[in-house]
Every structure is written in C-alpha cells, then in structure tokens.
Amino acid sequence: MSTVTEVANGIGQSVRRPDGIPKVKGEFAYSSDMWADGMLWGATLRSPHPRARVLSIDIAAALAVPGVFAVLTHEDVPGRKTYGLEHHDQPVLAFDEVRYQGEPVAVVAADHPETARYAASKIEVAYEELEPLVDPEFALSDASPPLHPGGNLLRHVYIEHGPEPGEADVVVSGEYEVGMQDQAFLGPESGLAIPAEDGGVDLFIATQWLHVDRDQVAACLDLPLEKVRFTLAGVGGAFGGREDVSMQAHACLLALHTGRPVKMVYGREESFFGHVHRHPARMRYEHGAYADGRLAWVRARILLDGGAYASSSSAVCSNAASFALGPYVVPSARIDSYVVYTDNPPCGAMRGFGAVQTCFAHEAQMDKLAAALDMDPVQLRRRNAMETGSSMPTGAPINCPAPVDELLRLVHERPLPEGDGAVPGGVANVTRGEGVVRGVGYAVGFKNVGFSEGFDDFSTARVRLSEVRGEPLVEVHTAACEVGQGLVTVMAQIARTELGVENVLVLPADTQVGSAGSSSASRQTHMTGGAVQAACRAVREEWEGRGAIGDGIEATREYHHRLTQKLDAKGQGDAHVTFAFAAHRAVVDVDTELGLVRVVEIATAQDVGKAMNPLAVEGQIEGGIAQGLGLALMEEIQVVDGLVRNASFTDYLIPTILDMPPVELDVLELGDPDSPYGLRGIGEPPTISSTPAVVAAVRAATGRELRRVPLRPDDMIGL
C-alpha cells in the first residue's frame, strides 16, 4: 500500500479537468445535447403579462396541430400544484393568476421543437390584465395589493447589535442601488425525461442540487421518491441560477403523459425568463466614526426586490443583513433588511447571495468616510479590520482565520501597473488619451460558507475500492453537481491522497446515493470533500485491517458541518458555519468625457484555507472577478413596468476577454480548524468585493458619487 505523500495528482496539485479539452473542442455533451430514440420535444407557453388573471385556457387548436402529442395545463398536474425552495408558492403551471412576465402557463410535447413551439402559440389564454406591482417600496407599504395570501413582505430581518448608536465625530450617509444581474450561464436550461416501466420517470438534468429538485418534482407528480430518479447531465454554468426548478417538472409531466422520452431546451431569450436573478437592492446607510478612524456605529436599511415568487429570497435577505457591515469591527449597529414580493422577475440565488449588494454599499460608505476624515481609504479599512474572535453583528464571534488586514496590505503593497498604451474603447477608436484619467480603488468583503441559520447541512459519499487486473481502483459516487467549479478533480484528488491509489473513477452524480446538498454557498468542496474524505478513511481502515482488497471494500459516509442557530428577534445567534474573505484593488482608465472604462488590472488577495487544486483556485478567482466586473460596468436586466427589455446577449452585456484585465493574485492558505484539510470555499468572495473596487476606482477617476451599479456612461459624466 502506498503512502499519502507518494501519489500523483493528489490534493494540492494543479490537476487538469477531464472535461477541459472536450469543452474547448466542442465535444463535451451538455444537457442540451442529449438524445433518445423516439424522443419528443417540449415547449412552454409563457405569460406575456407581468400580472393578470387567467380566465380560461383553450388548448383545442394546439392539440389539433399535426405532430403534437400533449398539451398540458395546471389541470394536468397530478400532485402539488406549486413548488419552491423555501415556500411552495410557485405554480408548476399558472392557475388563477400570473405574477410575472414569462410565467409558464402550458406545456406542449411534439415530434419537432418547432412544431411544439408553433402549437404553444396556438393555445388561447384569456387574461384579464391587472396593474402590475413593480415598485418594491410600494410593495412594502400597506397600500399595495397583496400578491400572495400572506401579503407582500416576504421577510424582514432586524439586527440589534451593541448599544443604541450614539456619539460620533464624523457621520456620513448614502443611498445605493444595485440593478438586476443575471447569472448568464452559457448552457441554457435543458433536460431529458424518460418514462420508466415502473410508472416512474428518469430525468437527466443540468442542476445544482439533484435531491431537492427531485423532492419538489416528485411531490408535483404525486409519485414516491424512489420512482423519480435524477441524474446529472452536462452543466453549462450555474452561479445560483439552477437552484430553482425550471423545466424539470414540465419535462417529467410530458414524458409520463405521452409515454415517450421528452427533451426540453430553452433558447437564450427563454432562459432569461426561465431562472431567478440577483435581487435588485436599494440601500440606505449611515456610518458614524471617531476622529481617529474607528467606526462608532452603523445604521443600514436594505430593501430587496424578490419578484413574483419566494425562491431563496428569505435566506438572501438574512445574508444581506448578516454581512451588511462588511468585515469590520463595529461596536454598535441597527440593520433592517427587507425582501418583498412584486410582479418583477423572481429573484433568488446568485454567486455572493446578498453579500454582493451590501458590499457595494458598505465599501462606498468606507470611502466616503475616509474622505470625510481625510484618511487614506486603505488605512481606514485596516484600522477597522475584523480578526479571529471579532464579533459578527449577529453576536457570534468569527471562529476562523480572518486575515482582513493582511489581505488589504497585500493588495495595497503590490506595485501599480504602468501605462501600456491601451485606451478605453480599444479598437473602437474613441480616444488617443483625450479625457482619460486613471483611478485606483480598493474593497474588501466576506461571506458565509455553507448554509446558515440552523440548517443541518450535509453531503454523502460512497467510495468503493476494488482490484481490476491486479491494480487497485477507487470509485467515488456522490450526488454532488459539477457545475464548472472543478469538484470533479477535487473528489478524485482526495481519494488519491487518502487511499494512495492513483486510479480513481468519479461516477456520474445521481439520486441513487444520498444527497450532497447544493453546489452553492461556496460549500461543495468543503461538504462533499469532507464526505469523500470520511468514506475513504473508512475504506482505508478496513483495507488495513484486512490487509487485502479482496472482492472490494465499500463505505458510505455523511459529512455534517457543525450545527448553527437561527437568528432571534434581534437578529442574534451563531448563524454561520465559517467565513471566507477577499480583497481587491482595481486600476481603471476612464474616458471622463465619454464615460467609458477600461479596467487595467485587478489585484486580489484571498484566503482559501487550503488550495486543493491551485489551477482551479486561480480559475475560480478570475471568473468570479469577471462576474463582479460585469456587475460594476455592464450587466443588468432592464425591467420597465414588469417587462424585460433586454432578454438577449445582444443587449444583456457580459464582459468579453477584451474587457477582462490581468489579475494579480495572492492566495493565502490559513487552514480552517473546522474543515477538511483546512480548506475554505472559494467560489463567491471574488465576486463580492471586485464590484465595489472597480466602482471606487471609477469614482477616484471621475470625482463623482456613483451610487448605482452597473455604472452607466451618463452617471460617469454627470449627464
């Protein structure tokens, strides 16, 4: 038996992704590429109105289209007619009322996708249009019409931390806004449902959490869990946008109804209506500080637009409150965080999960405060930096390394980039330097890793060691979703290191093994990594005891993180498992006459606990920064009167390679005492403080307040 140190491609090594080259060459099979004999195609009819009563649905003309096999409405949903991650408030297919533009009303299966879409257009729905409720502030007031039985306030989290805010030498206040960002994953929602002989159904699906999808769908189908089997299909990105069910139930309904395999694939436009987005936010902040720069108190009011259905809004609302102050020591704070229902597109999980919105606001406030105190903004941040043992506003102490000061020092001390002759606009030839001003900005942020507020979060791994032609082979089976983050290499690396066996096979993720929890909240390497580690150790123990592999050794283990608590009425409680921190410095060139920005460089420092796969760490950090840069400068779903105006990649702009600057990276590996290998989730922190760093740099260049992201050229030039 080999020892831990000998094995190649174990943890800590930059192992290449097995799907990397196939993806680049276009050979990887995404969920949209699946095919089955005799397969039908599903299509969805969606509401054109943000709010309307559904008076009647006439499917006769659609059914009469040759090639159509089924046209289903809410009446055909055999089980529970609604689903949802936290509240079952979202109809599988609309009944009584539609509450947002794009809400599914009926589904069609036909022998050709175009026939299915054509038939869907033949369904006649009589709507009585209602005035949409689109202003979240109005939704919060008693005067607004309730969109759901419980009213429009989805959640309010109040945090009372320390004594009542009192004296301060300097007070700064500000109002900030974040627009609606989209995950913009490249692989649209898609899956293939195959009816089974036992009356059940198998669904091959691109998702983030197989078991929770399966549980929701089984309830809607009125089938026992064992008859609804989900297998992960090739995922083309997720970023939170696949946490909610989209076409899962629809495809299964159609397959069970027709007795034929049914494939559904959204187009790009439909995808914008097919998943939840990042919550738009309006935030009001007041910071009080002493003359020496120490923070005295903070008041914050956060209002999130949850859109038509709950999704994970209440957790996002709570997170926004928990991380409202940033990674700073604040003796006293009063925080109100609200999320409301409106008739805007539903919002839910997206990379950063509530911490993105508030980081934009608290970092703007820190810069304002630095200016008011005539202090260097990095100095001000370092003076107030949290460290291990500092108290969260929710009362509990930070229990892990919290190198806020060190991260800021690292990005601050990096040499600044020289001019390289490039200008904003690039080949668009708008300037030869006229109007161009350089700016530098800093930001730091943090968030929780894993699920909070008392959720018993766990993952399951089954590991099997066998001998194949005299060579040991390890098979790792979990339900954990590889969504592009690199879990597929990490699971194999752990098995190699733990068992000293190089030959590791990671089996397809499915519901034939216990839940792995979601590939979200920067948690999957921590949680499923922990489960794989535990299962490997059990196998190893057995192997050492027996001294031989024999006819195979198998172990299944769950990994649970330590239990957390719910927040009490004053927002107090040990609600979070652990935390991840990152800092960013952005250098930008702004054409101050045209309001065009070129990001010259991003420097970042992040504590990852343990770099399980350094190459993948770098990839996550650079990708996360691109998404943060996108929110700062261009990414917004424009919604007017409840209607989306830019549901396409023509007008929803995401950064291209020419917008993405070089990233200078410092990775710290301060082991977490409470996680496998000391690792800490890395997916979200790059997205959190990169946005405010870019905005701070643009502020420095333009001298303007810039209260809203994404920045618009008009705001940058003061039009």
Place this chain on the structure above:
Amino acid sequence: MEFLQPPGWREALEARAAHPDALPIWGGTDVMVELNFARTRPAALLDLTHVPELSRWESEDGGVRIGAGVTYTRLIAELGDRLPGLAMASRTVGSPQIRNRGTIGGNLGSSSPAGDALPPLYAAGASVEVASVRGARRIPIDEFIVGPKRNVLGEDELIAGVFVPVRDDAAQQFAKVGTRNAMVIAVCSFAVDVSEGRVGTCIGSAGPTPIRAREAEAFAASAAPEDAAAREFGELVAAAASPIDDVRGTAAYRRHALSVLARRTITWAWETRCA
C-alpha cells in the same frame, strides 16, 4: 424551405427574378439570427456565396468598387491603406468569427442605422451598385437606405457591390461608442472623411438611418483646423443627430458623445493632413 445556390452572377440574377420571395444570404450573420428567432420565414434562401464575382474588389477611376461578398476581415487586410475609415469601422464589428463571415453587402442589405460599415461609406459619398436581369444601376448610399432596415432594392434586384470614391490625401476616421470593448452594437458612431475642400461625415446609430451632418461638413470644409473649430464642428454634428432613448443608451448621452467623437476625430484628421 427551398435553398437556391446559383454558381454565378447571371444565374443569381435569374434566380432572383424567378423567386422574388427568396431571401438573399451571404455570411448569414444577420439572416440566421432572424431565422433562429422565427422573425422571418422566407419561402426560399438564395445563397450567394458561390458567386465568385461578388467576392472581388477592384480599382476603378476615382475609387474602389467592392463586391457585396467581401468580408470585414478582407476589408481590413486588403483595403486598409486605401480606405482607412472603412477598415477602422470593420475592426469594430463583432468578433473574429463575425468578421470572417459578415460582409459589406450584408451590412448594406440589412440597412440598420447601427451598421458599422455604413458611416464611412456615407462620409466618402459611396454609391451602391444594384443589379437585376434588367440591368445595373448605381444609387448614392443616402438614397439607397430610406429608413430603419429599409432600402430601395427592387424585388428582382441584388446588391452587386459598392463604389467608394478615393480622394488624394484624404484623412478618414471612424469612432464607435459601446459599453464594452468588443462585440457590441454601437450606442452611436461617427465617421469623417477630410480631403481638399471637402469634408464628409456620417452619424451612426442615432437616427432612423445613418445621417450626414451637412452643416457640420460645410463648416469644417472652410474652417481653420483649430481647437475652437473642432468644438464647433462637434456641436454641429450633435445637432444633426436625432437619437432616441433605448436599452443601449439615452438620447442625451448619444448627442453628447457624438459631439465628443466629432471633435476628436476631426482633430485627428486635421493632424494627419497637416503632417
């Protein structure tokens, strides 16, 4: 859907005459988008990529005649010295894939006010050559395009190419504002073409068609090349635009940005001519 693929220009014109409901296609970078979104359902496609005459360009008296099937990549590589303004505009189109596939004829055929090849053609005073089995004619470009995505191409006509005048010592510029650094539809754009006694201009993406700023042209043709004149020129260009608010930008921003682009580009053009 029928698919017609004539092997030469004469056959193409005959096919066009016989199938007035066939939609011409070259690079397909506009057509395929329309088809994918089911915005058009033509009875037939008339594929022109096998017509060798269309992908040629040649010098003519006083200018260059460019076949409709010449791609952006080729405009940049082969005509960059003679038509620098058109090459600058071509560099801003889409991505390498789009520039390899998309053509000047397609941009004319689409007649979008945001078509990036159009402003330099307007500024140079180009004319569009259209042909049918009945014969060929040349139409000044600003008479060819008559509205957003509308032109005067007859039912039986195809775009053969475009004639672009080349003037001695002309200085040309093109600048485009977009909210990211590549792959972006113009929020607004501006082309200027300065030669002895003549200034040509065109505003892109700030009106129902590309627009020539005639007053600005007349002013700049006789103005001394100084900062104040460049500024005045910028104001006149901005005044000639008729922008709207849409998802890509506000009317106020477009007007402002055009004054900046016009001021900067005429300054660069003057510098080139003085050098």
